[in-house]
Amino acid sequence: MSCTMRFFHASSMIGILFSAAAFGQTPVPEAGLPVTDAVTVAKCGTCHARDKAGNMERISLQRTTPEGWQDVVKRMIVIHGASLSPVEARSIVKYLSTFHGLTPEEARPVMYEAERRIREETIPNENVRKTCAQCHSVARALSWRRSQEEWKQFTEAHAQRYKFAVKEEVTTFLTKAAPLLTPEWTAWNKRNAAENAEGRWLVTASLPGRGKYTGELHVEPAGGDEFTTSLRLTSVRDGSSIVRSGRSAVYGGYAWRGRSKGDKAPVTADDPSSETREVMWIAPDQQMAEGRWYWGQYQEFGFDVQLRRPGREPTLLLTEPTALKVGVKSARVRLMGDSFPLEGNPDFGPGVAVQRIISRTASEVVAEVDVAADAASGRRDVVLRGSRLAGALAIYDRIDYVMLTPESAMAAFSDREHPRGYQQFEAIGYQRGADGKAMTADDVSLGPVDATWWVEVFYALPGSDPETVGRMTASGLFVPATHNPDANFDIWVVATARAETDRNGKPLTAKAYLVVTVPSYVFNGRRFVRDLDRWVDNGPATDPK
Amino acid sequence: MKQGLLAGAVWCGLLLMPPAVEGHHGYSAFDTKSEVTFEATVTEFHFTNPHSVLEFEVKQEGQVQKWQVEMGSRRQLTLHGWTATTIEAGSKLTITGYKAKNGSRAMWATKLLGADGKEIRITREN
Numbered sequence: 001m002s003c004t005m006r007f008f009h010a011s012s013m014i015g016i017l018f019s020a021a022a023f024g025q026t027p028v029p030e031a032g033l034p035v036t037d038a039v040t041v042a043k044c045g046t047c048h049a050r051d052k053a054g055n056m057e058r059i060s061l062q063r064t065t066p067e068g069w070q071d072v073v074k075r076m077i078v079i080h081g082a083s084l085s086p087v088e089a090r091s092i093v094k095y096l097s098t099f100h101g102l103t104p105e106e107a108r109p110v111m112y113e114a115e116r117r118i119r120e121e122t123i124p125n126e127n128v129r130k131t132c133a134q135c136h137s138v139a140r141a142l143s144w145r146r147s148q149e150e151w152k153q154f155t156e157a158h159a160q161r162y163k164f165a166v167k168e169e170v171t172t173f174l175t176k177a178a179p180l181l182t183p184e185w186t187a188w189n190k191r192n193a194a195e196n197a198e199g200r201w202l203v204t205a206s207l208p209g210r211g212k213y214t215g216e217l218h219v220e221p222a223g224g225d226e227f228t229t230s231l232r233l234t235s236v237r238d239g240s241s242i243v244r245s246g247r248s249a250v251y252g253g254y255a256w257r258g259r260s261k262g263d264k265a266p267v268t269a270d271d272p273s274s275e276t277r278e279v280m281w282i283a284p285d286q287q288m289a290e291g292r293w294y295w296g297q298y299q300e301f302g303f304d305v306q307l308r309r310p311g312r313e314p315t316l317l318l319t320e321p322t323a324l325k326v327g328v329k330s331a332r333v334r335l336m337g338d339s340f341p342l343e344g345n346p347d348f349g350p351g352v353a354v355q356r357i358i359s360r361t362a363s364e365v366v367a368e369v370d371v372a373a374d375a376a377s378g379r380r381d382v383v384l385r386g387s388r389l390a391g392a393l394a395i396y397d398r399i400d401y402v403m404l405t406p407e408s409a410m411a412a413f414s415d416r417e418h419p420r421g422y423q424q425f426e427a428i429g430y431q432r433g434a435d436g437k438a439m440t441a442d443d444v445s446l447g448p449v450d451a452t453w454w455v456e457v458f459y460a461l462p463g464s465d466p467e468t469v470g471r472m473t474a475s476g477l478f479v480p481a482t483h484n485p486d487a488n489f490d491i492w493v494v495a496t497a498r499a500e501t502d503r504n505g506k507p508l509t510a511k512a513y514l515v516v517t518v519p520s521y522v523f524n525g526r527r528f529v530r531d532l533d534r535w536v537d538n539g540p541a542t543d544p545k
Numbered sequence: 546m547k548q549g550l551l552a553g554a555v556w557c558g559l560l561l562m563p564p565a566v567e568g569h570h571g572y573s574a575f576d577t578k579s580e581v582t583f584e585a586t587v588t589e590f591h592f593t594n595p596h597s598v599l600e601f602e603v604k605q606e607g608q609v610q611k612w613q614v615e616m617g618s619r620r621q622l623t624l625h626g627w628t629a630t631t632i633e634a635g636s637k638l639t640i641t642g643y644k645a646k647n648g649s650r651a652m653w654a655t656k657l658l659g660a661d662g663k664e665i666r667i668t669r670e671n
Binding site: 123 | 595
């Protein structure tokens with residue numbers, strides 16, 4: 001389980017705090033960000049006074065992501081009665097997201113919030129946990145940059161609204177970690193880059209439970225910073241294709257937000273033709289983008305997407321399979337990419353010999369390889385005519401253990417207002433790594449293994465019937481029962497590898513902890529409604545027992 | 546967008562689960578009026594959220610019974626120095642805790658002793 005923690009922690013709070021601390025090291029006298037957009041001035045200026053320098057109350061003292069500004073505009077409409085047409089609201093969000101947004105470097109560590117990924121965060125201190133992380137991710141708070149006074153005002157108003165006490169330590173932390181103005185922000189805001197997302201992108205995508213995809217995305221200008229998109233994705237696993245089309249906007253030259261859907265109506269909840277919301281981060285050099293295209297009642301389904309600009313040189317994107325066992329003969333390995341040469345063999349490193357090239361096109365090479373019995377275990381790069389794919393292939397002697405991802409999760413029954421909340425699992429094989437010990441940092445992930453799946457109810461509330469909890473599909477998808485039993489269950493999702501056993505010949509089995517719950521539930525004395533992004537206060541915080 | 550908002554708070558609310566055992570099944574699911582103690586052989590350790598779980602076997606009247614004991618979340622145990630390999634399959638432990646009220650072979654840990662008799666610290670935030 002430490003392995004999964006590794007993945008989560010590497011890119012979550014440590015990165016956020018590191019970058020935040022770096023920004024905080026060079027304090028600059030605080031000033032506001034003038035608002036220069038006519039629609040924003042006209043529509044927001046009725047309440048937010050604008051001074052001679054163009055600074056508007058509150059608005060000029062904060063910066064955030066497109067999602068942050070969308071939330072603000074919605075709150076102004078719903079709670080404060082702002083009168084905005086959809087066109088005006090969209091225009092304001094677009095302006096503020098572009099000119100009062102985060103720098104790419106500020107946004108990247110908190111992208112998992114906008115991408116609706118489940119991350120286990122390292123909470124900086126207990127007060128931040130109690131103040132922020134009881135209700136939402138810390139990344140949500142750190143998706144904002146505010147002046148010192150604005151952070152103070154915000155935390156006080158937030159505490160009053162949601163009825164909690166805020167400690168000064170929290171405000172101090174946020175002020176230092178997420179200041180409004182930094183030299184980096186100033187430099188980025190003055191940039192004169194010619195960002196443009198249009199053109200051809202090479203796509204690799206991964207959809208848990210369905211494997212990897214490759215394809216090409218074509219982006220056409222649709223006016224301003226908006227684009228239309230067309231995409232053909234091909235499944236590496238079974239060769240099936242999905243044709244998708246959509247529309248997107250790019251804020252600040254890097255924050256891609258869009259929607260797309262397949263050309264066929266989705267048949268199942270997890271159908272990859274489903275309409276997705278696209279959230280991506282485009283690298284400052286405009287040569288790479290990454291993000292998540294998600295859907296589902298709880299955003300539980302989603303492609304992990306990477307885009308790369310094609311070049312004249314060969315570009316290696318994927319290999320399949322991604323792991324080979326020592327001693328294997330005549331194994332077929334597919335290399336997928338772009339601008340592949342018409343000659344030359346791929347290099348898989350010592351101990352993996354290419355016997356012949358079975359087929360070759362500009363986008364795919366299929367090689368037949370032998371793996372020596374004494375080939376070194378571990379991940380290695382694959383190289384094709386100068387294009388190197390780091391860690392693309394793992395060599396292993398045996399699968400030492402299997403772990404499920406996610407290790408813990410939540411699914412939900414449906415009611416009249418809420419569709420079911422599903423959960424996709426994958427069984428990932430691991431080799432023990434160079435230290436010879438399983439469950440340590442150097443263990444080698446071998447990717448998903450084919451498995452059989454079932455559930456074991458280990459805790460059901462009194463009066464509930466464990467038979468009603470739901471089922472696992474052959475691909476590792478947990479499907480809650482159609483009938484809402486109005487009860488919660490703690491269950492194990494269990495998987496056993498079909499083709500592999502451990503070194504003693506015993507089945508390789510792993511478990512994940514799944515809570516299957518109702519669409520709304522109570523804890524800590526407050527009713528939490530799962531489809532609203534807030535606590536609905538239900539009285540003082542007391543233990544419901 | 547309404548749909549787009551729910552995951553962060555919901556999932557973080559669970560995965561970062563504030564007080565240790567609220568929500569899906571509360572601390573009240575266990576009979577806190579009486580503790581039981583088992584001489585246990587660990588079969589599996591799950592270092593996970595929302596609770597870490599030890600699965601173990603005990604000998605009761607000549608029969609081997611399978612039990613499991615719940616503890617704090619991974620975050621809570623990490624604060625006490627736990628890792629995924631703190632407890633390994635085959636370890637001998639003396640496990641004390643509260644039995645589940647629903648009659649299942651589940652319990653909530655209040656004290657763990659290693660084979661050497663030393664206490665292995667666990668969190669109790671209830």
